[in-house]
Amino acid sequence: MVGVNGDLEKLRGEQYLKLHPDRVAMQDASAQTALLQFMTTGMSRTAVPASIHCDHLIVGKDGAESDLTSSIATNKEVFDFLQSCGEKYGIQFWGPGSGIIHQIVLENFSVPGLMMLGTDLHTPNAGGLGAIAIGVGGADAVDGLTGTPWELKAPKIMGVKLTGQLSGWSSPKDVITHLAGILTVRGGTGYIVEYFGEGVANLSCTGMATICNMGAEIGATTSTFPYQEAHRRYLQQTNRGPIADAADVALGKYSFLKADAGAAYDKVIEIDLNTLEPHVNGPFTPDLSTPISTFGETAKAEEWPATVSAGLIGSCTNSSYQDMSRAASIIRQAEAAGIKPKIPFFVTPGSEQIRATIERDGLIDVFERNGAVVLANACGPCIGQWDRTDVPKTSTESNAIFTSFNRNFRARNDGNRNTMNFLTSPDIVTAMIYSGDMNYNPVTDSINTEKGPFRFEPPSGDELPNSGFIKGREKFYPDPNPQPKADVQINVSPESDRLQLLEPFAPWSGDELTTTVLLKVEGKCTTDHISAAGSWLKYKGHLENISYNTLIGAVNKETGEVNKAYDLNGDAYSIPELMFKWKEDKRPWIVVAEHNYGEGSAREHAAMSPRFTGGSIILVKSFARIHETNLKKQGMLPLTFADEADYDRISSGDELTTVDLRDMIAKDGNNGGFLKMHVKKRDGSEFEFLCKHTMSKDQIDFFKAGSAINYIGNLKKEQEANA
Numbered sequence: 001m002v003g004v005n006g007d008l009e010k011l012r013g014e015q016y017l018k019l020h021p022d023r024v025a026m027q028d029a030s031a032q033t034a035l036l037q038f039m040t041t042g043m044s045r046t047a048v049p050a051s052i053h054c055d056h057l058i059v060g061k062d063g064a065e066s067d068l069t070s071s072i073a074t075n076k077e078v079f080d081f082l083q084s085c086g087e088k089y090g091i092q093f094w095g096p097g098s099g100i101i102h103q104i105v106l107e108n109f110s111v112p113g114l115m116m117l118g119t120d121l122h123t124p125n126a127g128g129l130g131a132i133a134i135g136v137g138g139a140d141a142v143d144g145l146t147g148t149p150w151e152l153k154a155p156k157i158m159g160v161k162l163t164g165q166l167s168g169w170s171s172p173k174d175v176i177t178h179l180a181g182i183l184t185v186r187g188g189t190g191y192i193v194e195y196f197g198e199g200v201a202n203l204s205c206t207g208m209a210t211i212c213n214m215g216a217e218i219g220a221t222t223s224t225f226p227y228q229e230a231h232r233r234y235l236q237q238t239n240r241g242p243i244a245d246a247a248d249v250a251l252g253k254y255s256f257l258k259a260d261a262g263a264a265y266d267k268v269i270e271i272d273l274n275t276l277e278p279h280v281n282g283p284f285t286p287d288l289s290t291p292i293s294t295f296g297e298t299a300k301a302e303e304w305p306a307t308v309s310a311g312l313i314g315s316c317t318n319s320s321y322q323d324m325s326r327a328a329s330i331i332r333q334a335e336a337a338g339i340k341p342k343i344p345f346f347v348t349p350g351s352e353q354i355r356a357t358i359e360r361d362g363l364i365d366v367f368e369r370n371g372a373v374v375l376a377n378a379c380g381p382c383i384g385q386w387d388r389t390d391v392p393k394t395s396t397e398s399n400a401i402f403t404s405f406n407r408n409f410r411a412r413n414d415g416n417r418n419t420m421n422f423l424t425s426p427d428i429v430t431a432m433i434y435s436g437d438m439n440y441n442p443v444t445d446s447i448n449t450e451k452g453p454f455r456f457e458p459p460s461g462d463e464l465p466n467s468g469f470i471k472g473r474e475k476f477y478p479d480p481n482p483q484p485k486a487d488v489q490i491n492v493s494p495e496s497d498r499l500q501l502l503e504p505f506a507p508w509s510g511d512e513l514t515t516t517v518l519l520k521v522e523g524k525c526t527t528d529h530i531s532a533a534g535s536w537l538k539y540k541g542h543l544e545n546i547s548y549n550t551l552i553g554a555v556n557k558e559t560g561e562v563n564k565a566y567d568l569n570g571d572a573y574s575i576p577e578l579m580f581k582w583k584e585d586k587r588p589w590i591v592v593a594e595h596n597y598g599e600g601s602a603r604e605h606a607a608m609s610p611r612f613t614g615g616s617i618i619l620v621k622s623f624a625r626i627h628e629t630n631l632k633k634q635g636m637l638p639l640t641f642a643d644e645a646d647y648d649r650i651s652s653g654d655e656l657t658t659v660d661l662r663d664m665i666a667k668d669g670n671n672g673g674f675l676k677m678h679v680k681k682r683d684g685s686e687f688e689f690l691c692k693h694t695m696s697k698d699q700i701d702f703f704k705a706g707s708a709i710n711y712i713g714n715l716k717k718e719q720e721a722n723a
């Protein structure tokens with residue numbers, strides 16, 4: 001950490017930190033943008049160790065072997081690109097089938113005290129092993145990859161005190177599903193969640209990872225645990241005994257890595273593990289939490305489907321050895337009682353190491369001989385890559401699935417908006433496949449069999465495999481110490497519709513900016529409105545193609561139409577089409593909008609695409625902070641109205657020219673925070689009004705260079721030339 005002195009408590013929620021992450025992990029969907037941006041810096045290697053994980057693009061359908069073969073064929077171009085980036089820059093490349101990013105990070109890279117960035121929202125999973133691990137977008141990852149300090153508003157700290165001990169059917173998943181119910185999806189925003197209390201000592205390392213993983217569902221910056229005996233056991237079993245020894249010294253000699261007695265938390269929540277019962281969260285939001293004891297009656301009252309259509313366990317959230325062995329213990333009980341699953345059941349191992357170890361220990365055999373489909377070591381159904389055959393995507397009837405995953409927004413799993421995903425522990429999912437009845441509570445209820453009523457005993461499992469982990473197939477492992485190879489060519493076909501090399505954005509000309517209002521947006525405009533996801537995701541590595549989604553969800557204030565803008569001669573276009581036309585016409589544009597523009601995710605294409613399609617300024621009543629920062633990183637000028645009433649005076653087609661931009665830049669942004677704008681309306685009338693800016697010295701440098709990446713690239717090239 002640099003730039004932080006004095007009282008840390010006074011920084012929380014107020015000031016910005018400049019952080020130096022120790023490593024960066026990237027999953028295949030978001031790695032494309034991160035690496036395309038990194039390439040434009042011209043650096044020959046990454047400043048910190050980094051890894052690429054091919055997990056999000058693998059379809060789950062018939063089983064690991066055939067699904068993997070077909071998914072590799074479909075995504076070959078993307079995987080080849082990522083692999084060649086790995087070779088050129090010395091980044092570990094974990095290929096398709098090797099496992100899910102967060103499970104691999106936990107098994108190989110996460111250690112107590114590590115600070116890492118990952119281009120995935122569930123990166124905090126590594127906090128289960130005492131890391132501070134934060135999910136970011138590609139441009140932020142490039143800060144880490146280039147060794148540029150990464151900026152974060154100092155989070156507040158929420159303490160979650162765990163007392164007692166889990167038992168019976170309750171599991172670590174229930175800690176976080178219950179907490180999500182208390183805090184809601186926004187309750188952790190701006191916080192790091194730190195777990196403490198005597199209940200922590202009774203959790204497994206992988207259980208703690210499950211809890212940290214789903215901290216993303218309460219909006220937390222990240223979550224973490226103090227160093228425990230369970231961490232020592234996990235590090236030793238994953239061949240990292242010396243790290244456990246070092247952590248012991250850090251704890252014993254220097255009192256690091258522990259929850260400080262009397263720590264000043266900004267908020268404290270207490271959970272008694274003795275009384276915590278299994279929870280089921282959903283549908284459609286991860287914070288709608290219902291204890292299993294009342295789930296049946298709630299389902300009836302809410303008119304959720306009466307039956308469950310499928311059960312799925314695994315994913316990065318719940319695919320530990322402990323999870324799998326507990327699930328297998330339930331299946332063995334059912335097998336002994338002579339009962340069979342009533343609904344389809346899918347198992348997704350989180351890594352090749354987990355898959356191979358549970359295969360050796362007979363668990364895969366238990367799953368498969370009882371009808372489960374074991375899918376590839378990848379995200380599969382968790383991220384919409386479920387080629388489901390029993391319920392069509394277009395079905396208008398609701399159906400319920402039980403999963404051990406972490407998110408349950410509409411259409412996330414099978415592309416069907418009417419599939420209700422109920423999130424719970426692998427234990428409850430597995431028991432549920434034998435009933436299929438939404439009213440069934442395995443903790444108290446029996447299932448009727450030919451031999452009479454059958455009731456499951458609570459699951460049991462091993463925290464870690466008694467015979468240790470085995471690696472599995474060598475082909476899934478990368479070079480542990482990859483070195484950059486300057487002569488590797490990164491081939492991106494100009495004909496590709498999935499990948500496109502990035503051209504650096506043009507630096508600032510040194511003149512005032514003259515722009516034309518392309519669109520006046522009405523009301524809410526989130527990053528989903530600015531850069532739609534869904535079917536556009538396949539173009540994440542192709543900036544031009546994905547930019548055809550820019551602002552397609554925005555409402556035109558002047559006409560009430562969605563995705564409609566008008567050229568100066570009155571011709572109607574879709575919004576991105578007019579952007580591209582004006583880019584071609586060399587007419588820089590400005591978009592005017594209302595409050596909290598860019599709220600939602602940190603989606604960087606919401607800033608890259610406007611810049612790519614010829615935008616110069618976004619002028620709004622207020623910004624969502626992360627989006628405002630993203631715009632600055634891409635070389636755009638984000639401004640707010642000093643007087644909101646001026647929004648009403650601006651119309652599409654008006655010409656807006658900055659009056660004192662050069663002065664503001666000459667003063668490195670320290671010009672009092674205002675900028676004057678001159679307006680030439682189409683009827684010939686003219687006036688001036690005041691805007692506000694929040695450009696810092698660093699951000700002025702980004703603007704002058706054309707983007708943060710350009711600026712970093714220029715610096716690094718200078719440093720390499722002088723080395």
Ligand code: SF4
Nearest residue numbers: 122315316379382383
């Ligand atoms: S398994 Fe699901 S939550 Fe985990 S990384 Fe993959 S898509 Fe994200």
